[in-house]
Amino acid sequence: IPQMIGWLLLYSADSVPWLYTAVTVMGLSVGFMEAPVLSYIGEITEPRLRGVLSSIAGIFLNVGIMLECYIGALTDWRSLALISALGPVLIFILLSQVPESPAWLVYKGRVSDAERALCWLRGWVAPIHVSKELSSLVAHVDQRNVRIVKAKDQDYHQVPSHDLGNQKRAKRSETMQNIHYFLQPATQRPLKLILIYFFCSHCASLIGVRPFLVQIFDSLHFPIDSKWVVVMVGTLQVLGSIGCMLVMKLLGKRGLSFLSMSICVICAVAISVYVVLGVNPPWVPMILFCVLFFAAQLGIGSIPWMLISEVFPIQGRGIAGGVSAACGYSFIFIVTKFYINLEQWFSMWGALLVYAVVGLWGIIYLYFCLPETEGKTLQDIEPYFLTKRERERLEKSHSIKNLPVEI
Numbered sequence: 001i002p003q004m005i006g007w008l009l010l011y012s013a014d015s016v017p018w019l020y021t022a023v024t025v026m027g028l029s030v031g032f033m034e035a036p037v038l039s040y041i042g043e044i045t046e047p048r049l050r051g052v053l054s055s056i057a058g059i060f061l062n063v064g065i066m067l068e069c070y071i072g073a074l075t076d077w078r079s080l081a082l083i084s085a086l087g088p089v090l091i092f093i094l095l096s097q098v099p100e101s102p103a104w105l106v107y108k109g110r111v112s113d114a115e116r117a118l119c120w121l122r123g124w125v126a127p128i129h130v131s132k133e134l135s136s137l138v139a140h141v142d143q144r145n146v147r148i149v150k151a152k153d154q155d156y157h158q159v160p161s162h163d164l165g166n167q168k169r170a171k172r173s174e175t176m177q178n179i180h181y182f183l184q185p186a187t188q189r190p191l192k193l194i195l196i197y198f199f200c201s202h203c204a205s206l207i208g209v210r211p212f213l214v215q216i217f218d219s220l221h222f223p224i225d226s227k228w229v230v231v232m233v234g235t236l237q238v239l240g241s242i243g244c245m246l247v248m249k250l251l252g253k254r255g256l257s258f259l260s261m262s263i264c265v266i267c268a269v270a271i272s273v274y275v276v277l278g279v280n281p282p283w284v285p286m287i288l289f290c291v292l293f294f295a296a297q298l299g300i301g302s303i304p305w306m307l308i309s310e311v312f313p314i315q316g317r318g319i320a321g322g323v324s325a326a327c328g329y330s331f332i333f334i335v336t337k338f339y340i341n342l343e344q345w346f347s348m349w350g351a352l353l354v355y356a357v358v359g360l361w362g363i364i365y366l367y368f369c370l371p372e373t374e375g376k377t378l379q380d381i382e383p384y385f386l387t388k389r390e391r392e393r394l395e396k397s398h399s400i401k402n403l404p405v406e407i
Contacts, residue, residue, distance in 0.1 A: 001092070002029035007085035011078050027329075034325035039317050042309025043103040044121050047377045054309065055245030058302040062241045066234035073227045102134070103314055103378075106141050140379045141314060181315035182323075189385040190311035191320055193369055197257075197304040198328045199335075200362025203355040204264040205296035208335030213289075216348070220275075221282045229286065233293050240297030252374040253303050254366075260299025261363050267292035268356035275349040304328065310373045310381055 006026030013019045037057070045053050064087070072080050099121065105114035114137070118130040181187060202208065209216065210233075217229050248256060267288045274285050305328075312320040335355070342351035371384045 001088070002026075002032070004085050004088035007081050007088070011081040011085065031322075031326060031329065034322075034329075036318075036321075038305055038308040038325070039321045040101050040309075042306075042378065043101040043314075044117075047375055047380075050306075050310070050374075052245055052248065054306040055241060055248055055302060058244065058297070058305070059238060059241040062234070062237040062297060066231070066238050069231045069234040073231055103137060103141075106134075106137050107314055111138060136377075136379070178316070178319055181313070182319040184313075184316060185387070186313050186382070186385055187316035187320050190307075191324060194304055194307055194311065194324045195327050195331075196365055197300075197307070197362070197370070198324070199331045200358055200365065201261065201296075201300035201304055202328075202331050202335045204261050204268065204359025204362060205301055206264070206268060206292060206352065206355055207296075207301075207332055208337075208339040208355070209352070211336060212339065217286075219348075220285050222286050223282055233290065236290050236294040237297040237301070240294040241302060243294075243298045244302050247298075248374060252372050253306065254370050254372045254374075256299040257303050257366055257370060258363060260295050260301075260303075261359055261366070263295035263298075264292050264300065265356045265359040265363070267295070268352045268359065272349040272352045272356070275347075275352075307373065310378060311385065313382055314378075 002025055006022050006029060009018065009022035009025060013022055041054055041057060042050060068080065068084065071083060075083075099117035100113070102114040102117045102121070105111070105117060111134070115127055115130065115134055118134055119125055119127055122130055122133075213230055213233065214227065222229055244256065251259065271285050271288050271292075274288070308321050308324050339351055342354055346354065371381070373381050
């Protein structure tokens, strides 16, 4: 709803403050949606399909961007805004038909609702076909609760879910618990990984340069209309997303991250060298830009968003996902805003070289800190971000829970 309102505000804008209001509303709406969407994808999908389905989400995102570029090349911006306002209406209707996340339902104690949601998500199957998955999910949530309670010796006030006589107190307690979970090292460690990944990937993929592509392409004397080059870039991003879906199983998220960021860094350096040398063929930078944008969407443009749905423990996933998405977009703003300053200080080739150096540092960091998550369950991924002592405590609680009961 806020996104539709934002598009309508943009369509009817007649002043600069009105435009600021419109883009602010749309920006907030995207921020509200980003973390829940990513968490939902991670929680409802089977491990073997999570990477593919996350890639499909990225494909449709880039299809939307490509359509915006294409329609924008054919019409004026007001018509584009009015046409775009139809999208949120369609999405609202479709989202009303899907169930809630089973993991969230289990966390809230609604196990029977979680069972029905799993049956729906696995293809309208009978409850017996999801019993094993549901049991594993319930056990995982129980282990997390026990481990955190022991770690802090219950230093927060627990309010029973059936205590309806003091709803304000229960809500306040739940909010404090969510903040408590967010501040745990098991949440902060993957958060650090994702934030560094975001910043380095935004620099390496030259995402801060994209608002200035038309001016850059004109300055490099591209042989075709710069507006249609932007459309071509959008098309290549869609193809890159499709490639991400196809090779994810083969290379995994870790290998694909290295490949994607390495190609982006090489292309950024090559474009810088081209500008410095002043070589005549204008198709050279055009090809390099196209390869860079394709390679970016092949891996680093999509993978950090996928990781948001995988690396956080369920209790802190909501806040951590929101913080990650907010920081991701904040980094886009920062690298975009500072491109102008970098270009003034070092010229265009120097700005691109700075982004390439940050991307190179990102490759080194990810080599040592990025785990492989492709094909693994959320329960298997979580222990990677625990200390040795925390892992031992988790294994001990799991072994005690699975001991046979003597009668």
